[in-house]
Amino acid sequence: MTPEIEMSEEIGFCPGVRRAIAMAKDVARQRGGIETLGPLVHNQPVLQKLARLGVRVVNCPDDITGGAVVISAHGVSPEQQAEIQQRHIDIIDTTCPIVHQAQLAARRLARAGFFIIIYGDANHPEVKGILGWANGKGIATLNKNAISHLEPPPPQLGILAQTTQIPDRFTEFVRQITEASLSRETKLRTVDTICRHIKKRQAATVKLATRSNLMLVIGSHHSANTARLLQLCSHITKTHLIETASQIESHWLAGKDHIGVTAGASTDAETIREVMMKLSAVS
Ligand code: SF4
Known part of the structure; x- marks a missing residue:
């Protein structure tokens, strides 16, 4: 086959x-x-x-x-x-320019007196940079309970997202923060700073994964947007992360009739072409 x-x-x-x-x-x-x-x-x-x-x-x-x-x-x-x-x-x-929009949103909200919460990885350079634009008046977290540890509770919270996060998870995070803020009468403002190109890429990847019985995600462990693609696909079908064509193991393909290939936003066309060629050769 x-x-x-x-x-x-x-x-x-x-x-x-x-x-x-x-x-x-x-x-x-x-x-x-x-x-x-x-x-x-x-x-x-x-x-x-x-x-x-x-x-x-x-x-x-x-x-x-x-x-x-x-x-x-x-x-x-x-x-x-x-x-x-x-x-x-x-x-x-x-x-x-899309990251810069997030930086400006952080600065605008911080200047207006909002404490910033960035839904994202606190150690990622983009997130560190955005927090810097909030002049240190904020935190980055993926944990919805983080605000309950803020003392005294900020009266105004501005919520943003790392540009590569998964939209549904950000929506759920905002919902949970909103719920937790109700009893404190906190004023909330949310700016959806997730990149529109990432949203399209994630949606196309999910569509492909649902009709595939094997997904290959090309990109690096260190790439935030690649990690999101891997998470999304792994919930749907068998998925492997590879950085180069040489990492493909032919036994992965045994019994698979539909193989999907996606890639992080920093994976170049040459690497993608090499993966497609290797797949054609070994299948
Ligand atoms: S994924 Fe690309 S286009 Fe989107 S914010 Fe990051 S660098 Fe910009």
């Missing part, structure tokens, strides 16, 4: 990643190399290709050796921006 192999309708770089990579490549070409503050994308094959063009990763402003640095699509806090500028280092800012 030859399985049908179907690729998700929404695959390849998202607009924010495509833009960040194009900007970094341009500047690397012009300057003969460039450093990025943190990895430009959470995807090893893409970082290796960028490294061959002279795009190198530094982990903190202290490590910047050149006169310019690239900020990734995840963005940074205003404090970190200022720290770089004080060193007279030029910033090539590739912050995704």
